[in-house]
Amino acid sequence: MTKQPLPSDLDIARAARLAPIEEVARAAGIEARHLEHYGRHVAKVRPGVAEELDERPDAKYVVVTALTPTPLGEGKTTTAVGLAQGLALLGKRSMLALRQPSLGPTFGVKGGAAGAGYSQVVPMETLNLHLTGDFHAITAAHDLLAAMVDNHLHHGNELGIDPHSISWRRVIDMNDRALRNVVVGLGARLDGVPRQSGFDITAASEVGVCLSLATSLHDLRERLGRIVVGYTRERRPVTAEDLKAAGAMTVIMREAIKPNLMQTIENTPVLVHAGPFGNIATGNSSVIADQVGMKTSDYLLTEAGFGADMGAERFFNVKCRVSGLHPDAAVLVTTVRALKAHSGRFKVVAGKPLPPEMLQDSAEDVRAGADNLRKHIEIVRSFGVAPVVAVNVFPTDHDDEIEEVRRIAREAGARVAASTHVMDGGNGALELARVVQEACQDQTHFTFTYRDEDSIHTKLEKVATGVYGADGVELSAQARRDIALFEELGYGQLPVVIAKTHLSISHDPSLRGAPTGWTLPVREVRLAAGAGYVYAICGEMRTMPGLGKHPAAERIDIDEAGNIVGLF
Missing domain, CATH: 3.30.1510.10 (Domain 2, N(10)-formyltetrahydrofolate synthetase)
Structure with missing residues (x-):
């Protein structure tokens, strides 16, 4: 399937007709007295609004996650935006809760994180360039x-x-x-x-x-x-x-604790708040934003970083423990290119075009990478949550490839919908919106992977075997000493986070699909007592990224009229 090339994300965002932010708030039932304006199109929301609206019924709670992504990402944010817009077109009040982008990736290879095409958060320049500070x-x-x-x-x-x-x-x-x-x-x-x-x-x-x-x-x-x-x-x-x-x-931090209210291109409300890393931290937006969203919408959508083995596992096991909220459904964002990449037949490199042969029509290549999608469906189901596979459709995808993804998802017992939200906005996500509504009617039996009283070692074992599919955990001598110290100091009841690569369900980025027959090596265990968890280090984790040879910063500038150019 082919369409005319889209204008740039920045051009589309600038052409959008934004509503005054108080109108966006009013549609969500948030009174003006709860807003602190940052210009016409951004406002901070006082968290107390959730307590005032406590008598309202809770929204349906939907987490948006993904299969194991390629280095290019598979479009969780833009899919979440498109879904919010699609639900609004169906007459439902939707609220989207997203993480705030970091300036480092914006000026590096990844670029901004406002979505794409006709499913973006706007003003996109404001969102991507340090927002409200x-x-x-x-x-x-x-x-x-x-x-x-x-x-x-x-x-x-x-x-x-x-x-x-x-x-x-x-x-x-x-x-x-x-x-x-x-x-x-x-x-x-x-x-x-x-x-x-x-x-x-x-x-x-x-x-x-x-x-x-x-x-x-x-x-x-x-x-x-x-x-x-x-x-x-x-x-x-x-x-x-x-x-x-x-x-x-x-x-x-007294002002930072207040979520930032923005809007999509189609004027649906978005709460942007917090932005922890998805590999060494939780990879989720804030509990406070969710508290506000649960009382100001029919459907609250929240995004979890990377794949279901990463951000979603931490959403379920860490964030839901804190908030007491349990999701009604989970959207698994999938792309044809990601499944082809998991076949092991192609190499995808951040900042470079896809290999030309990867763009050729081949349902067989999609089938060859399907184990990864099946495993992520299994991960979501392990928490007692209904999965919905969302095929984020690219113009270079072929109809039979999309149908193959549908078949794979249905055979794995998941609902599925194709979405063209990047090209068509909310109208392109109507099928996905209807399927998500249907999934939210299922009775959930939400369950955690481990109990608070389990030992740290047991918690790591349960995540490794029950979520990742590993045969077990191998602790280094240092990791054993770390665990013994933390348990002696009274931190043994904390949940765990496993810091590992996001490019594989395993610890090894070269292992694609759904690896089996492997053991998770834990090099050391660290304490995040304020956040309220311990985290295991598996492999080399970079907590300070570097810039590439030609970072995005080289292309970003400002013209004579004061307009930003080159931001994407």
Whole structure:
């Protein structure tokens, strides 16, 4: 199937007729007194609106996830936007809750994260270019704590912190590989205590995860206070509360805790809030945004990062534990190109066009990669949630390939719909909207993968075997020591996050499809006490990305009229 090329995402977004943000809010039942305006088309929403609307029935709750993506991504955000618009065309009040984009990827290879074509969040320039400053607040709060750690060392180290145990690095919202490893405190004696440290990107900050999981400003204050920055030589944890930093950190975050209200190209409301990484953190937007959305819509759609083995697993096992909300359905975004990639016959590289042979009509190549989709359907079902496979249709897809995806999904017991929302907006997502409505009528039997009282090792085993399909977990000696320490300190009841590649269901990015006969190696286990979980490191995890040879920043500029150009 072929169509005329679309205008650029930026051109489409600029041509959209945006409604004043108070009109968008009014349609969701949010009164003007709950808004704090950032221009005509963005506003912060005071979280208390959810409590005032408590008598309203809860919305149907839908998580949008995906199969294991290619390095190009498979369009979860744009599918979620299209679905919200499609539901609105069917006369339903829809609300979309999304993560905020990071400046690093925007200026790197990935580009922005506002959606695509006629299924975007607008104004797209505002969304992609630091919005209302929440990420900068996270950066400032995080780095304040880092400064207070080093200041404490400089002034005598009354708490007895072992400098070699300090795990709290600094952050910046930019891809900058030169900052991955640094030495701080160089210079004269008054310049501080020299020690090795480094920078992460802001999306990797535990402060940002605390924001995403907090249920109130008070809860955020408590979480920030629990952050562990290092240990004494007696292995006692030292927290932000011990350093008397948590109060000031919360003051910096007092505006960031309010979700940002925006709209789609078709004027359906969107709450943009928080943006933690999907590989080393939770990869979900905020609990507070969901609390607001549940009372201001018929259908609340929320996106989870990467595939169902990553963001969705953490959505189910971590976020739902905190919020107490349970989803009615899960949308699995799928593309023909991703299934072809999982056949192992093609190589997809970020920033480069697809191989020409990958664009040829071949339902057989789609079938060869189908095990990955089947496994993700199984993962969603393991939580007792109804899966809906959404085929994000590209102009280069062929009809028989799309039909093959439909057949595979139906044989696996999932509902399925093809969607052309990028090209056709909400009208292109009507089939998907109807199928999602139908799935939300199913009776769910939501279940977690593990119990709170399970040991950390058992929790890791249950995720590895029950979600990923591994034969088991192999703990290094360091990982065993880490687990023993955390359980001794009383952190054993926390949920777990497994930091691994997003390019495979396994820990190995070269293993495609649905790998079997493998064991998950855990190199070390770390504590995120403020966020409220422990996380296992499996493989090399980059918490500070680098820029490519020709990053997107080279193409972004501003013209004589003051318009941004080159943003995508």
